[in-house]
Amino acid sequence: MAEKKLIQGVKGAREFYPAEMALRNYIYDKARQASELYGFLEWDGPFLETIDLYAAKSGDELVKEQAFVFADRGGDLITLRPELTPTLARMVAQKQNELSYPLRWWSFGPFWRYERPQRGRSREFFQWNVDMVGVNSPEADAELIAVAATFLRLSGLGPDKTSILVNNRKLMDQQFSDLGIEPEKRLAISNAVDRRTKMEPDKWDAYVLEIGLTAQQLSGLKAVLGNYDLWKSSEEMVRLMAALVSLGVSEYVKFDPNIMRGLLYYTGTVFEAFDTSGSVKRAIFGGGRYDNLLKEVGGDPLSGVGFAMGDVVVGLILREAGLVAAEDPAPAKVLVTIFNSETYPAAAASSALLRKAGINTLLSPEATKLQKQFKFADKAKVRFVVVQGPDEIAANVASVKDLQNATQVQVPLADLARHIAQGLDPIL
RNA sequence: GAGGCUGUAGCUCAAAGGCAGAGCGCCACACUGUGGAUGUGGAUGUUGAGGGUUCGAAACCGUCCAGCCUCCCCA
Numbered sequence: 001m002a003e004k005k006l007i008q009g010v011k012g013a014r015e016f017y018p019a020e021m022a023l024r025n026y027i028y029d030k031a032r033q034a035s036e037l038y039g040f041l042e043w044d045g046p047f048l049e050t051i052d053l054y055a056a057k058s059g060d061e062l063v064k065e066q067a068f069v070f071a072d073r074g075g076d077l078i079t080l081r082p083e084l085t086p087t088l089a090r091m092v093a094q095k096q097n098e099l100s101y102p103l104r105w106w107s108f109g110p111f112w113r114y115e116r117p118q119r120g121r122s123r124e125f126f127q128w129n130v131d132m133v134g135v136n137s138p139e140a141d142a143e144l145i146a147v148a149a150t151f152l153r154l155s156g157l158g159p160d161k162t163s164i165l166v167n168n169r170k171l172m173d174q175q176f177s178d179l180g181i182e183p184e185k186r187l188a189i190s191n192a193v194d195r196r197t198k199m200e201p202d203k204w205d206a207y208v209l210e211i212g213l214t215a216q217q218l219s220g221l222k223a224v225l226g227n228y229d230l231w232k233s234s235e236e237m238v239r240l241m242a243a244l245v246s247l248g249v250s251e252y253v254k255f256d257p258n259i260m261r262g263l264l265y266y267t268g269t270v271f272e273a274f275d276t277s278g279s280v281k282r283a284i285f286g287g288g289r290y291d292n293l294l295k296e297v298g299g300d301p302l303s304g305v306g307f308a309m310g311d312v313v314v315g316l317i318l319r320e321a322g323l324v325a326a327e328d329p330a331p332a333k334v335l336v337t338i339f340n341s342e343t344y345p346a347a348a349a350s351s352a353l354l355r356k357a358g359i360n361t362l363l364s365p366e367a368t369k370l371q372k373q374f375k376f377a378d379k380a381k382v383r384f385v386v387v388q389g390p391d392e393i394a395a396n397v398a399s400v401k402d403l404q405n406a407t408q409v410q411v412p413l414a415d416l417a418r419h420i421a422q423g424l425d426p427i428l
Numbered sequence: 429g430a431g432g433c434u435g436u437a438g439c440u441c442a443a444a445g446g447c448a449g450a451g452c453g454c455c456a457c458a459c460u461g462u463g464g465a466u467g468u469g470g471a472u473g474u475u476g477a478g479g480g481u482u483c484g485a486a487a488c489c490g491u492c493c494a495g496c497c498u499c500c501c502c503a
Binding site: 008011065066083111113115116117118119120121125126127128129198282283284285286307308309310311312313314337339369370371373374375376377378379385387389391399401403406408 | 429459460461462463464493494495496497498499500501502503
């Protein structure tokens with residue numbers, strides 16, 4: 001009590017108490033299942049990279065303002081990775097002629113971005129990345145969307161709760177061109193489209209006119225953004241949509257001309273997933289097709305398609321939807337109590353028997369009152385409690401209480417593990 | 429980087445310038461070989477930090493720190 005001041009953790013860094021760790025592992029497990037169902041290989045890169053790797057995309061806010069950068073003892077600038085794609089590009093380029101294409105890789109690991117922590121955003125987060133490199137077809141794009149949709153399905157997020165919205169950069173570029181919007185204004189227009197849902201209609205109109213569009217172009221643009229059949233005029237989109245039907249995931253997918261994605265490197269299909277039933281407005285994941293992946297790190301150009309999903313937003317959604325309990329996990333099935341200071345050897349021997357049989361077993365570390373040990377068992381959510389007092393030890397048996405139905409029986413020690421295993425799984 | 433809200437017991441929150449409280453949780457007992465439920469009793473605070481105003485501050489003022497929300501950006 002003398003020292004009460006707790007040393008604070010790093011702002012925006014994550015703390016995973018057992019309940020949060022269970023959620024993180026749940027997301028990791030579903031990501032792994034979805035990835036492996038499509039035959040993707042797990043990989044990872046270093047968490048530390050030189051700043052040069054990201055500086056290839058100079059001018060990018062991600063690097064200049066959102067990266068954690070520090071000097072190592074030799075004075076070199078080291079970056080905590082803010083994203084995976086540059087690492088992917090480098091690692092593929094290093095073995096460009098050894099790898100077999102199309103490459104299907106997935107990864108789940110930590111990333112860092114120096115930004116203001118808020119709902120759905122922290123400075124340290126885990127991200128699932130999935131990429132297919134070395135192929136350029138709408139069917140490959142569909143495959144990636146299918147991996148993502150499969151994750152949603154495995155996680156219990158059905159198409160009634162989530163949607164994957166898709167669009168195509170080339171299609172939109174054609175529309176902009178048809179409207180006579182000059183190429184140099186298109187980036188600003190893309191950003192404006194991205195921001196449209198967050199602004200009031202009048203203000204958005206004014207904002208677009210300020211960029212330099214004519215009133216006619218504005219109304220044309222709004223017609224385009226309201227045309228949900230626009231995809232039918234794009235051969236790529238038609239093939240993509242057909243592939244999604246064949247792959248059995250089309251119920252998740254909707255065409256939406258308002259999906260642009262801020263990142264510059266997307267060149268074709270783009271997509272983002274949203275929670276449509278809950279309170280979280282941020283994208284669950286986002287991705288798309290990129291060309292010239294390797295050019296900037298010194299390799300020969302390769303096309304790819306990929307997406308990334310952070311753990312924070314999807315974690316919020318899973319909790320809100322009640323799909324993952326906000327409780328500590330309960331790996332142990334049995335608590336072996338210690339009756340008094342003399343009976344520890346018998347209790348420890350019983351716990352060893354159970355563990356040898358593959359049963360997750362807690363052993364009390366000291367002989368406190370049995371009542372206290374039972375209360376602990378209840379909180380630990382174990383099913384069985386084993387008691388061996390002097391009577392049981394003399395008879396070479398153990399008392400086993402089933403907390404679920406409050407029954408208790410005496411079992412010969414030789415049958416202890418089998419008895420409990422059968423109680424846990426009656427099929428045995 | 430910009431704006432807003434909040435910070436009181438382990439947790440959720442009351443107290444609006446005048447004695448720091450409740451519920452839940454925790455501990456003990458009822459029940460000295462047995463959990464959940466119930467009852468009775470008990471412990472717990474530098475009111476985020478350090479200053480100022482005041483006879484008197486949890487409250488008012490400014491500083492710092494932290495958390496939450498929005499913008500920016502994005503997973």
